[in-house]
Amino acid sequence: MTTATELLTLTLPNGDTKEVQAGTTPLQVAESIGPRLAKDAIGAELDGKVVDLRHPLSASGSFRLFTTKSPEAGEFIRHSAEHVLADAVKRLWPEVEIDAGRQDHSEKYQYDFRFPRPFSPEDFETIEAKMVEILAENATFERQELSREEAKDLFTELGETLKLERLGDIPEGETITVYRHGRFVDLCRGPHVQRASQIGAIKLLEASGVYFRGDEANEMLQRIYGTAFGKAKELDEYLQRIEEARARDHRRLGQDLDLFSFNPSAPAAPFFHPKGAVVYKELEQFIRERYAAYGYGEVLTPQILDVELWKTSGHYDNYREAMFFTEADGRELAVKPMNCPTHCLIFAQRLRSYRDLPIRYADFGRLHRYERSGVTSGLMRVRSFCQDDAHIFCTDDQVESEVVAAVHLILEVYRTFGFDDMEIEVSTRPEKAIGSPEMWDRAEGSLKAALDGQEMAYGVDEGGGAFYGPKIDFKVKDAIGRQWQLGTVQLDYQLPQRFSLRYVGADGDEHRPVMIHRAMLGSLERFMGVLIEHTAGAFPLWLAPVQAVILPVSEKFKDYGEGVRRQLAENGIRVELDARGEKLGYKIREAQLQKIPYMLVVGGREEESETVAVRRRAGGDLGALSVAEFSERAKDLISKRSGEL
């Protein structure tokens, strides 16, 4: 507790310091600086932690005020719009009980309601109109600290039984605060804006049924999502960004570029068309070449295996709901959802010496997992897929160097795709874990040591590991800033034990190998989805289904075009001839929409000089190049998997 006489020192962004009495609020600080600032202030930050304008300060530190113009204002605005949403719904339907809003207000807000029927699109309009009305009332947001008893009485009186439950979730000793604007009051830790008018533009986005506290066993509530900004212009920009993401949607591009399709005959299992298959196979080939460099042996294993194997591996007990089963000769069989057990069988197939280790098996086998119908999505979450999956069997001593090599390999692969911005996370021992704490400590130690040795920055997800071992996850950021988890390196002490794997050590005794699960792109299907959205369908040259298209200016130059086509095709370039009797502009437009890297225009001038006029997808005309020169340059770029001419 601070005494009223205690002085705090606030360091302002410009370096000045300001002495204030403990218990002073940021709003009072703003007022002491100037009336204009006090009016525009929306929130504050003390030592990097966001504080509400009305929250009494109790510590010194670096201090900043946010105004309606600060980029940070959005958090305050959306959090407050959330209360306005709840207020609007309560005003329209007083019998509704409110639950709670959202933690993260970086983009959206949401509120859950107990309401006997779902909200309809018409309700949205009504609610939005009511929210606008509330904003116009321009009520001030007020913060109030209550004792637990007072809070209990308040929400009992209001008939908010869900709120009473939420109140029970707050640990003893924590300050309980409520925020009011007008007649609406909500249990909330803030922070909020000063006045409703600081919320400039609101929009409701979507509705959903959700379980109370996220537990499937609980009753279902109705959730409404929305977003809000200080200015209408910012809202428009946000909606435009959503539009941009929609234009990149891999499902749409998959259709437009004729890459893949889905069919109800096999829900959530993609059919790759010839063009999509080119990309898929190129990805596979790329990975395969890396395997050669890093000492992996590629294996091929069966698709359908006796259920006994899955009992041995533990998948039957832990993973059965996600597996497909069949039956033959009176035996129960399972379609493989993972490659690891089959690799254990190959390892165990003969007596292994420590001299054989590490052994690295890579597998592009097809996997099938039953994903619940509501969770599948395009290529991102499918039921039939393949991973760039490998399992490394090694000794305890080799773990660290194997992890280092795997990390190297992963980074090398990402660099090829231009994924430079990435996040690495180490997940440690979860509550439900097998194996001794010492073993876990050692395993986690070697993962961290491997990353430290490479001077890689990483975060730690305490308790986020799998029950059988700790792991490293790799997340990359795509062109529009979204994060995707792709690669993983996981240590596994469980499976070698279950399959009684062993090797003969230098000491002549039998030892248990360690198994490392490792994926780089993750599932090829999903990676392709990510790549399509990252590149907006404009694949790098080496992956482009059609790398160049020859466009005769008129049908008169069809024969010359065909000659060029053959010459390039002979050189291994994926090339097409567009011999249709259309005008050049039309064919260019079409090639451009198909995102073909090079358009080779051929007409009289080119035929004369045995050249092609090169137009790039990315814009810019390269002028006339001889067929041989274009061919050489393209081949070179393709083989280096680099950018474009």
Next chain:
RNA sequence: GCCACUGUAGCUCAGCUGGUAGAGCAACUGAUUCGUAAUCAGUAGGUCGUAGGUUCAAGUCCUAUCAGUGGCUCCA
């Protein structure tokens, strides 16, 4: 699996409170032989996701079911 929404021509979509389907693009045919993002004209194309039901009458209303979308939950 749960909540909401969607399903009409190859694609994108229109079709008001029920009165037996329409546009643009694509396809096909013909004309045009063309120089860097859409040449013109014509033709053909749909048991309105599927199955029931209500009705004199269903793309439109009801029920079931399949698939998809956005969320929730799940993702050893």
